[in-house]
Amino acid sequence: MSLETQLVKICSISDLPRNSAKGFQVGELALALFNVDGHVYATSDICSHEDEYLSDGWMEGDCIECPRHGARFSLKTGAALSLPATKAIDTFAVERKGEDIFVAIPLKFLQQQGA
Incomplete structure:
Protein backbone atom coordinates (compact mmCIF):
# COMPACT_ATOMS: atom_id res chain seq x y z
CA MET A 1 0.00 0.00 0.00
CA SER A 2 1.36 3.40 -0.97
CA LEU A 3 1.81 5.96 1.77
CA GLU A 4 2.13 8.80 -0.73
CA THR A 5 -0.15 11.72 -0.01
CA GLN A 6 -1.08 15.07 -1.43
CA LEU A 7 -1.88 18.08 0.71
CA VAL A 8 -5.39 19.21 -0.29
CA LYS A 9 -7.15 22.38 0.85
CA ILE A 10 -10.46 21.28 2.35
CA CYS A 11 -11.98 24.45 3.76
CA SER A 12 -11.41 27.58 5.81
CA ILE A 13 -11.45 27.46 9.61
CA SER A 14 -14.50 29.74 9.47
CA ASP A 15 -16.37 26.88 7.72
CA LEU A 16 -15.74 24.63 10.74
CA PRO A 17 -16.87 26.36 13.95
CA ARG A 18 -15.33 25.34 17.28
CA ASN A 19 -16.67 22.01 18.59
CA SER A 20 -18.33 21.03 15.33
CA ALA A 21 -17.92 18.40 12.61
CA LYS A 22 -18.38 18.53 8.86
CA GLY A 23 -18.19 15.94 6.10
CA PHE A 24 -16.51 16.40 2.71
CA GLN A 25 -16.09 14.29 -0.41
CA VAL A 26 -12.44 14.42 -1.60
CA GLY A 27 -11.98 12.29 -4.68
CA GLU A 28 -13.16 8.84 -3.60
CA LEU A 29 -12.73 9.59 0.11
CA ALA A 30 -15.57 10.48 2.46
CA LEU A 31 -13.63 12.75 4.84
CA ALA A 32 -14.73 14.20 8.18
CA LEU A 33 -13.19 17.22 9.88
CA PHE A 34 -13.70 17.82 13.59
CA ASN A 35 -12.88 21.09 15.37
CA VAL A 36 -12.28 20.22 19.03
CA ASP A 37 -11.61 23.41 20.98
CA GLY A 38 -9.67 24.84 18.04
CA HIS A 39 -7.71 21.66 17.21
CA VAL A 40 -8.75 20.13 13.87
CA TYR A 41 -8.78 16.35 13.34
CA ALA A 42 -9.40 14.51 10.05
CA THR A 43 -10.78 10.98 9.78
CA SER A 44 -12.70 8.79 7.41
CA ASP A 45 -16.33 9.89 7.61
CA ILE A 46 -17.66 6.32 7.46
CA CYS A 47 -18.12 4.19 10.57
CA SER A 48 -16.11 0.95 10.36
CA HIS A 49 -19.02 -1.03 11.84
CA GLU A 50 -21.74 0.06 9.44
CA ASP A 51 -21.89 2.67 6.68
CA GLU A 52 -22.93 5.74 8.62
CA TYR A 53 -21.51 9.27 8.45
CA LEU A 54 -19.51 9.97 11.59
CA SER A 55 -19.72 13.72 10.96
CA ASP A 56 -23.43 13.35 11.87
CA GLY A 57 -22.46 11.82 15.22
CA TRP A 58 -21.82 13.23 18.69
CA MET A 59 -18.47 14.64 19.75
CA GLU A 60 -17.24 14.27 23.30
CA GLY A 61 -13.71 15.52 23.89
CA ASP A 62 -11.47 13.91 21.29
CA CYS A 63 -13.96 11.11 20.54
CA ILE A 64 -16.78 10.74 18.03
CA GLU A 65 -19.83 8.53 18.54
CA CYS A 66 -21.55 7.01 15.53
CA PRO A 67 -25.18 8.16 15.30
CA PHE A 102 -5.26 21.25 4.48
CA VAL A 103 -5.35 17.46 4.84
CA ALA A 104 -2.78 14.93 3.61
CA ILE A 105 -4.94 12.73 1.38
CA PRO A 106 -3.55 9.38 0.18
CA LEU A 107 -3.10 9.45 -3.59
CA LYS A 108 -5.16 6.26 -3.97
CA PHE A 109 -8.27 8.34 -3.20
CA LEU A 110 -7.35 11.10 -5.65
CA GLN A 111 -6.35 9.09 -8.73
CA GLN A 112 -9.00 8.89 -11.42
CA GLN A 113 -10.26 5.45 -12.34
CA GLY A 114 -9.16 4.30 -15.79
CA ALA A 115 -6.63 7.11 -16.20
Whole structure:
Protein backbone atom coordinates (compact mmCIF):
# COMPACT_ATOMS: atom_id res chain seq x y z
CA MET A 1 0.00 0.00 0.00
CA SER A 2 1.36 3.40 -0.97
CA LEU A 3 1.81 5.96 1.77
CA GLU A 4 2.13 8.80 -0.73
CA THR A 5 -0.15 11.72 -0.01
CA GLN A 6 -1.08 15.07 -1.43
CA LEU A 7 -1.88 18.08 0.71
CA VAL A 8 -5.39 19.21 -0.29
CA LYS A 9 -7.15 22.38 0.85
CA ILE A 10 -10.46 21.28 2.35
CA CYS A 11 -11.98 24.45 3.76
CA SER A 12 -11.41 27.58 5.81
CA ILE A 13 -11.45 27.46 9.61
CA SER A 14 -14.50 29.74 9.47
CA ASP A 15 -16.37 26.88 7.72
CA LEU A 16 -15.74 24.63 10.74
CA PRO A 17 -16.87 26.36 13.95
CA ARG A 18 -15.33 25.34 17.28
CA ASN A 19 -16.67 22.01 18.59
CA SER A 20 -18.33 21.03 15.33
CA ALA A 21 -17.92 18.40 12.61
CA LYS A 22 -18.38 18.53 8.86
CA GLY A 23 -18.19 15.94 6.10
CA PHE A 24 -16.51 16.40 2.71
CA GLN A 25 -16.09 14.29 -0.41
CA VAL A 26 -12.44 14.42 -1.60
CA GLY A 27 -11.98 12.29 -4.68
CA GLU A 28 -13.16 8.84 -3.60
CA LEU A 29 -12.73 9.59 0.11
CA ALA A 30 -15.57 10.48 2.46
CA LEU A 31 -13.63 12.75 4.84
CA ALA A 32 -14.73 14.20 8.18
CA LEU A 33 -13.19 17.22 9.88
CA PHE A 34 -13.70 17.82 13.59
CA ASN A 35 -12.88 21.09 15.37
CA VAL A 36 -12.28 20.22 19.03
CA ASP A 37 -11.61 23.41 20.98
CA GLY A 38 -9.67 24.84 18.04
CA HIS A 39 -7.71 21.66 17.21
CA VAL A 40 -8.75 20.13 13.87
CA TYR A 41 -8.78 16.35 13.34
CA ALA A 42 -9.40 14.51 10.05
CA THR A 43 -10.78 10.98 9.78
CA SER A 44 -12.70 8.79 7.41
CA ASP A 45 -16.33 9.89 7.61
CA ILE A 46 -17.66 6.32 7.46
CA CYS A 47 -18.12 4.19 10.57
CA SER A 48 -16.11 0.95 10.36
CA HIS A 49 -19.02 -1.03 11.84
CA GLU A 50 -21.74 0.06 9.44
CA ASP A 51 -21.89 2.67 6.68
CA GLU A 52 -22.93 5.74 8.62
CA TYR A 53 -21.51 9.27 8.45
CA LEU A 54 -19.51 9.97 11.59
CA SER A 55 -19.72 13.72 10.96
CA ASP A 56 -23.43 13.35 11.87
CA GLY A 57 -22.46 11.82 15.22
CA TRP A 58 -21.82 13.23 18.69
CA MET A 59 -18.47 14.64 19.75
CA GLU A 60 -17.24 14.27 23.30
CA GLY A 61 -13.71 15.52 23.89
CA ASP A 62 -11.47 13.91 21.29
CA CYS A 63 -13.96 11.11 20.54
CA ILE A 64 -16.78 10.74 18.03
CA GLU A 65 -19.83 8.53 18.54
CA CYS A 66 -21.55 7.01 15.53
CA PRO A 67 -25.18 8.16 15.30
CA ARG A 68 -26.48 4.71 14.30
CA HIS A 69 -25.28 2.22 16.94
CA GLY A 70 -23.16 4.32 19.31
CA ALA A 71 -19.71 2.99 18.39
CA ARG A 72 -17.04 5.41 19.62
CA PHE A 73 -13.73 6.28 17.96
CA SER A 74 -10.66 8.28 18.95
CA LEU A 75 -10.24 11.33 16.72
CA LYS A 76 -6.49 11.26 17.45
CA THR A 77 -5.75 7.64 16.51
CA GLY A 78 -8.92 6.33 14.86
CA ALA A 79 -9.04 3.46 17.38
CA ALA A 80 -12.42 1.82 17.99
CA LEU A 81 -13.20 2.53 21.64
CA SER A 82 -16.49 0.70 22.05
CA LEU A 83 -18.64 -2.00 20.54
CA PRO A 84 -20.16 -2.69 18.13
CA ALA A 85 -17.11 -1.35 16.24
CA THR A 86 -13.92 -3.40 16.47
CA LYS A 87 -11.98 -1.91 13.54
CA ALA A 88 -10.26 1.49 13.60
CA ILE A 89 -11.12 4.28 11.18
CA ASP A 90 -8.46 6.04 9.10
CA THR A 91 -6.98 9.30 10.35
CA PHE A 92 -5.16 11.89 8.26
CA ALA A 93 -2.58 14.58 9.00
CA VAL A 94 -3.96 18.12 9.16
CA GLU A 95 -2.07 21.34 8.46
CA ARG A 96 -3.40 24.81 9.01
CA LYS A 97 -2.02 27.57 6.80
CA GLY A 98 -3.44 30.88 7.92
CA GLU A 99 -7.21 30.41 7.85
CA ASP A 100 -7.08 27.41 5.48
CA ILE A 101 -7.26 23.75 6.54
CA PHE A 102 -5.26 21.25 4.48
CA VAL A 103 -5.35 17.46 4.84
CA ALA A 104 -2.78 14.93 3.61
CA ILE A 105 -4.94 12.73 1.38
CA PRO A 106 -3.55 9.38 0.18
CA LEU A 107 -3.10 9.45 -3.59
CA LYS A 108 -5.16 6.26 -3.97
CA PHE A 109 -8.27 8.34 -3.20
CA LEU A 110 -7.35 11.10 -5.65
CA GLN A 111 -6.35 9.09 -8.73
CA GLN A 112 -9.00 8.89 -11.42
CA GLN A 113 -10.26 5.45 -12.34
CA GLY A 114 -9.16 4.30 -15.79
CA ALA A 115 -6.63 7.11 -16.20
